[in-house]
Amino acid sequence: MTGTVSIVDKYTELWESCKVQSNLVPELEKIAEKLCYDRGFYEKIEWYYPNIPWYWFGILHAVNDFEGSTQFLEQVTRKLSTIQAEQIPAKSSVRLLAFDKYNDFQGKDDQGITPFVWAGTNHTKTNDSEPGCAAILYFLEAIGLKDDRTEQGDFNLTVASDTVFKNCSFPSNKLLANEKIGVKAGTQLQVVHLAIADSHHLRVTLKSPYQEKQVWFIYGEHIQIEGSKLAATPTKPKTLVEKIIAYCQKKGYRIDKEPGYKNIIYIEGMNPDGTLNNNALNVWNDLRTVIEFKDGKPVMIGCWEATTNPGKYYVKNPMNPKGAAIIAFGQYTSWCVGMHGHASPHEALVQCNPVTVHRDSNRSGTRDAGEPIDSGLFGINQHWGGDNPKSDIGKWSAGCQVGRTKQGHREFMAIVKSDPRYQANRNFVFTATIIDGKDLLAHFPAS
Incomplete structure (x- = not known):
């Protein structure tokens, strides 16, 4: 018993004095983003071990280099039973000790430090290239992720x-x-x-x-x-920003609520006052919005006229023989800061990962049943529309997400670039969500 108490005290001391090596912050940000995106997968393990928060399993997955989900699930469930994981108490130092038990205390140095847990912190003697469990946990808590209430x-x-x-x-x-x-x-x-x-x-x-x-x-x-305070009936969303967030959550889209994190959301066929329009072809009749959480509540910190569809010119004269690209509704982590355009080059969010588009083969300008679906890198960027009149998209969109005005686009870029994830890593990949205004109001009607 004395030995057990002694080792827990040692881990408590190490955790309380733990710091993360600064060179690993960009990698830790990527890991945190992936863990939050895959939360549901880790909750499936939490289903069997409700005493352990979902992200504990995510940390294990990360230090195993995010190996295949089936392989990891089989490995982790088998190992958890051998270390009696159902008895792990809700204390960070003990959970860190459990990480080492999970890994059979492999690689201990003469101070009892294992790279599996402590790599990437001030407790190792080298400048590490990959973070261990403690570094990831430290970073998750630093960005505000705690055990669920x-x-x-x-x-x-x-x-x-x-x-x-x-x-x-x-x-x-x-x-x-x-x-x-x-x-x-x-x-x-x-x-x-x-x-x-x-x-x-x-x-x-x-x-x-x-x-x-x-x-x-x-x-x-x-x-x-x-009798439960936590389960009190939630207030129904009333404002447009509350409805947007509620809709995204209902659809299972990731919403970033950490301080300073920006959520880029486009709403097709909606006016700035939250009413619907007829979503006519070649008109700037969509919204580009940026939402941030402040004191736990969503705040729309930017809203601009935009289009999520190609203009009439490229509908009738598509750059791809299969038809102009119309992005499929959904969420994509697919854009980095870069330069758009040749005739009027300007800073924009440039596609760097695949997205899915409908190919407008019948030249209607709408997503129609039976038309081809295409996924890949197509230059679907988020750029400006050159101050074109509201009634004419012209040649400013062949399928991109475009803000109508130059000044509005400059404001948009300044806001998204203030995201702490981009400030920490200039190669940060932004997420954008494209939703149907009609479907939004069908789920959350006007009051």
């Missing part, structure tokens, strides 16, 4: 409307049949522990198993939990 007690859960109990917070249509079950309205269950998960979900631990499982992820608006 939790509540213990004896609560009565009532299913208010037909819903789905799931093994993670991913949308139901992304889960296999054995990862979810349908539950009818009126079902009543006893809850002993619950936590706030992402995308408006709760992670609940039941007093007795339901369909052989005690832990389930449930969409919060579909249930009522008597």
